[in-house]
Amino acid sequence: MKFNKRKAWQIAAIVVVFVIIDVWKGNTYNFMNVASMLYLSFFILVIAGILFIDRDNYKKFFGTFGIIAATFAVLFVVGGLMSSKLINAKRYANVIGPVKQVNFADLYSSEHTVEMSYVDKDSAILAAEKKIGELDDLSSRFEIDVDEFSQINYQGKMVRVAPFQYTDTLKKYMNFSDGVPYYVMVTTGDGNLNAQAKIVTMDEPMKYYPDAPLQYDLHRHVALHHKFSYLDDWYFEIDDAGHPYWLVQGITKRVGLWGAKDMNNLIIVDAVTGETKKYELDEIPEWVDSVYPTSMLMAQAKDYYTLKGGYINSIMQQKGVMSVDSEEGSYNYVSIDDEIYIFAGVRPIKLDSSSTTGLLFMNRRTGEAMELALPGVSLTSAQMTAVGSIQEKGYTPTTPTLQNVGGFPTYVMSLKDASGVVRGLSYVNYQDYTKSAVGDTSALAEKAYLNVMGSQEGLVPEDVETIEAKVLDVRQVLIDGNTFYLFTVEGHEGIFQAPLILDDRLAFMATGNTIKFTTTATKVTAVESIK
Structure with missing residues (x-):
């Protein structure tokens, strides 16, 4: 040489x-x-x-x-x-960790707070874009970065958040030192049928974001500070004070050198100052919701149900091999005790896709998995049932979410018109899709659905109580456009809630009346008399 x-x-x-x-x-x-x-x-x-x-x-x-x-x-x-699955099948299957077996009565009992969103991502984007369109100065320079629309829990409520971005490259480079001073927050939970968008103006702008100019580009910035980390995707989130951050995933491989992607750490980047800090998985701040990406959890679930019997079995005999609904639209999200879970149908690989033998719940913060072994129908099958119920109106059902309605496991869907506005709700029984109902409001849909279910016994025992007592105070309120009465009675703690559609006599109820009613917790289900 x-x-x-x-x-x-x-x-x-x-x-x-x-x-x-x-x-x-x-x-x-x-x-x-x-x-x-x-x-x-x-x-x-x-x-x-x-x-x-x-x-x-x-x-x-x-x-x-x-x-x-x-x-x-x-x-x-x-x-x-x-790193191949051929010789490491069971190691791939074990990456997901222990899959806890749960039943519906425990998971959806009163001990857990389960919140769903009636608003899907498309409706949230529509609400956000309408809001920005109301402000001429903003709409000429900025647009919503729809690729970064994250589903999170903010101060105990389900919301979607997304940063703004410049409408073109020229504007981005001409204003690179000014950054982006806005993000949008869309309330998707809290019982709202239609999305409620709010534009948040920050005291200091975000200078660090994907594809930002020069040293402010998010990926370039993180790479310079973490040169030997295995970086993957990122998410936009805000903390409980509304401050924006980027969550960048630090990856490891659990099998061989290059097999079975899993989370190793999380790098949190302050979108305003660019400060970065790497957190081990057991040190991540409480406000963070999205640690494990959906694609990673779905891949781990697929390996678990496919390879736990070995690689040869997954191809030849296929004993115990299961299929997981992982296509977009065949799974959804639900908030359980303020943590976001993905849930998807599971079935034997040869079973028709309209049915499930259970549901898999995966925690996006911890990666933990729970299996609900309860045969039923798939999310897509429930959507088809809803379409059949409202065919003449041309409404489109959103992806279903699973709820406890009267003790029955029930798929609940919003029904949107051509403009994206929610016009009603559809309830479809998870175990028997022939039992379904629709209504213009959640109260009407639930009442119609429970009438369809009749005297059948639900999976979740409910503490039903009949009370006859004097009304101490009563207030009329509007919840999502529907009239409700909140009242207290003598000898009982708590504030009881009753929708007007339950009984017209509620409109004439006054302090000092004696009311006899049936209630589950504080939710009034029937009114027998008001004197």
């Missing part, structure tokens, strides 16, 4: 090109990231080629260079085999 000035300049040029690409693209290097290792190997081989080339003895050069290249090839082949 002869080293001369020409080779030195060539290697220097290669190094300069490597550094420029490295900084601009925001590359990171980790032995578990096969793409980064292939990229690094390419540059090493180029430099090795320059060092060992001998114009007087090409045969010797090809021999030496061939050995180096073959060594790299063998390493990648061995690494791939070590």
Whole structure:
């Protein structure tokens, strides 16, 4: 090997090109990231080629260079085999961790707070875009970054949040030092049928975001501070004070060198100052909701149900092999005790996709999984039932969410018209899709649904109580456009809630009246008399 000035300049040029690409693209290097290792190997081989080339003895050069290249090839082949599902099937299946078995009565009991969203992502985007359209100055310069519309719990309520972005590249670079001073928050839970959007103006703008100019680009910024981390996707979230952050996933591989992607840590980036901090999974702040991405959890669930009997079994005999609904629209999200869960149907691989043998719940913060072994219908089948009920109106049902309605496991869907406005709700029994009902409001839909269920006994026993007592105070309130009466009675704690549609006599109830009613907790289900 002869080293001369020409080779030195060539290697220097290669190094300069490597550094420029490295900084601009925001590359990171980790032995578990096969793409980064292939990229690094390419540059090493180029430099090795320059060092060992001998114009007087090409045969010797090809021999030496061939050995180096073959060594790299063998390493990648061995690494791939070590990481393959063929010889590591059960290790892949175990990445998800223990799958806890739960029953509906426990999961949806009064001991847990379960909240659903009647508003899907499309409706949330529509509400946000309508809000920004009301402000001429904003709509000419900014738009909603719909790719970063995150579902989170904010101060105990389900919301979607998304940052603004400049409408074109020119505006972005002309204002790169000003950053982005807005994000949008859309309330999707709290019993709201239609999305309620609010534009939040920050005291200090966000300077760090995806594809931001120069050093403010999120990926480039994080890569410079965490050069040897295996970085993956990111999410936009706000803390309980409304301050914006980017959550960047730090990845590891659990099988061999490159198999079974899993979370290793979380890098939290202040969107305003750019400050970054890496957290181990057991140190993540309480306000963070999205740690595990949906795609990762779905991949782990698929491996668990497919490979726990071995790789050969997954192809040949398929004993115990199950299928998980992982296509968009076939799964949904629900908030349980202020934590976001994905839930999806599970069924034997040969079973028709309209049915399930159970539901899998996966926690987006902890990655923990729970299986509800209860046969029923799939989310897509429930949607088709809803479509059949409102065919003449042309409404479109949203992706169902599972709720406890009168003790019955029930899919609940919003019904949207062509403009995206929610016009009603559809209730479909999870265990028997022939039992369904629709209504213009949640109270009407629930009343019609419970009439359909008749005297059947639900899976969740309810503490039903009949009370006859004097009314101490009564107030009329509007909840999502519907009239409710909140009242207190003598000898009982709590504030009872009754919708007007339950009984017209509620409109004439006054302090001092004696009312006899049936209630579950504080929810009035029937009024017998008002005197």
